[in-house]
Amino acid sequence: MSATRTTSIDGPFAMHRGGVLDSPTIAYETWGTLGGDGENAVLLFTGLSPSAHAASSAEDPAAGWWEEMIGSGLPIDTDRYFVICINSLGSCFGSTGPASIDPATGARYRTDFPVLTLEDVAEGGYAVVKALGLTKLHTVIGCSMGGMSALGFCVRHPELSEGFISISAATRALPFSIAVRSLQREMIRRDPQWQGGDYDPADPPIGGQRLARKLGMITYRSAEEWEHRFGRERISVESRSGDMFSGDFAIESYLEAQANRFIGQFDANCYLYLSRASDLFDFAEHGGSLESGFGMLNLSRALVIGVRTDFLFPIHQQQELADGLSRVVPETEFVRLDCIKGHDSFLVEMDAFRPVISRFFQR
């Protein structure tokens, strides 16, 4: 059973770069009990692909994507905090996105969905905050793309949150990350089954999506991890599925398994929109420069966590974000973790992340 709730935004929702959605829905999930007007509320924005199901609950016992972080006695302690996780606008896990039905036409939006930005994702989160009657938040937190959505939320609603945590995010994407994502999108769009976005949902552009997921994995982890983990290990002759050009090395078999796991879970058009939104986000657009963007914030505490081996959101970008925050936020902490699993470390290196997050919330 799902623990996901939804809220509907009444009437037209004007998108940040133009276009309007008619009464979009935002899906979210909550854990813990709300105290007061939101002084114990923690608002969580996700990376590109997760749903709002960040942790299990009595209602939905399936493990969530941040299962070891959110719960009773865990770093984001649900005995103490009321946690809300948002499914991004534009995604396909309950929130309105390109795979949703456009009420005006009765058909899926597909590529008629307006250009999506992370400011729109932030406003989706704000709609949930309003629907829950909150006028205050303890902390806004975001991982990867969600860190940029969270930053967008804080700059547009500076009155709401006391705290901010950015995990493996940045103020804006570098050309390297844009290049990688642009190529991932091209892989999907070159798959003949994409059909200009008009694919049959039962017959999506799986070939392109597999390629994009593999390139994703290459940039989500690190060369260092793989050198330790796989080296030049070959898979056994018996279990080989490869041919002359592939499948011989353990790393190839690993990527194949990762692609298989992901496929069918995420709508291709939704992926295209959220991927482009990650390219487009630029905190400097708020006020005209990074400095003015930071000046618009009204936070009391900020925590920036980055990972040495992350090359999608590299450590010097984490430093830039922390430096900018430290000039305007009374208490700013920057934690540089020495994990070897790259950008994905916040999902898999829990022993490194737990104490840092825990310390923030135990204050």
Added chain:
Amino acid sequence: MSATRTTSIDGPFAMHRGGVLDSPTIAYETWGTLGGDGENAVLLFTGLSPSAHAASSAEDPAAGWWEEMIGSGLPIDTDRYFVICINSLGSCFGSTGPASIDPATGARYRTDFPVLTLEDVAEGGYAVVKALGLTKLHTVIGCSMGGMSALGFCVRHPELSEGFISISAATRALPFSIAVRSLQREMIRRDPQWQGGDYDPADPPIGGQRLARKLGMITYRSAEEWEHRFGRERISVESRSGDMFSGDFAIESYLEAQANRFIGQFDANCYLYLSRASDLFDFAEHGGSLESGFGMLNLSRALVIGVRTDFLFPIHQQQELADGLSRVVPETEFVRLDCIKGHDSFLVEMDAFRPVISRFFQR
């Protein structure tokens, strides 16, 4: 007019991992004048995609791929040295490869070509050395994949060369590099126009080749270069060819232009074979360990050049190669260059490379 010569290997040519080619051809180009039995001969192995046309000459005045390195008065001075550049076996610029006609069938080899290794490429080079009557070489030199071919040459023919230069190469590929190349091959093979390798040469799998080239460029250069060069620059509205998902940022337009330049120049099947050969090469297979491989060499001088920002053949691999060589070669030099153009630096950062190569050959 082409200055490329060819030599034919008489009779059956047994491939390193099995299979036989019937009298394959190796294309090469030379500059300068041979002195003695080869004491001034420099044998050059190329990266995956270049032809044997490394530099211009009276016969072929078109600029070569290492134009600023080879010539009268240049670091590899053709007034003094006799330079031979080999077109790799398996390539498509005169040497026998998957795009060549199999004399047994009268049709192109395509995927019936046997598994290609860099040891086979090295033997292609050896065939030219024999055909030219050389019993001695001053130096064997290789860039990128060619560095591994050159290492394969030196370990199989230790009696021939006094000197060895490796540029941005390694003893073997890391899982990260294998992952990248495996994905590039999959991009081509998933293009319906590849047709299992049986594409019409006039209608090749251009879509897949474009994707593979773009991923190539992402790994040949560096995030640091692109941050300096492109930042978040957008292209002008007038010159935009993009749409909602692409083409807006300068980096996207750059990758598009690079893909356009490459397409049509290189046969897709040849690319697949040479790419896989780069994965398969493992110097430790010579003697059973890296240490025994190095022990089989008989060099007097070695030079290893690596670049700090290279993440396809990262600097710690250059260090590993230099360390191994230094244990068995009387004079080994390791030069770590601080260029920001990544793996491709040896093609574009000539001011950094020229003095190092020059010093080696002026001795």
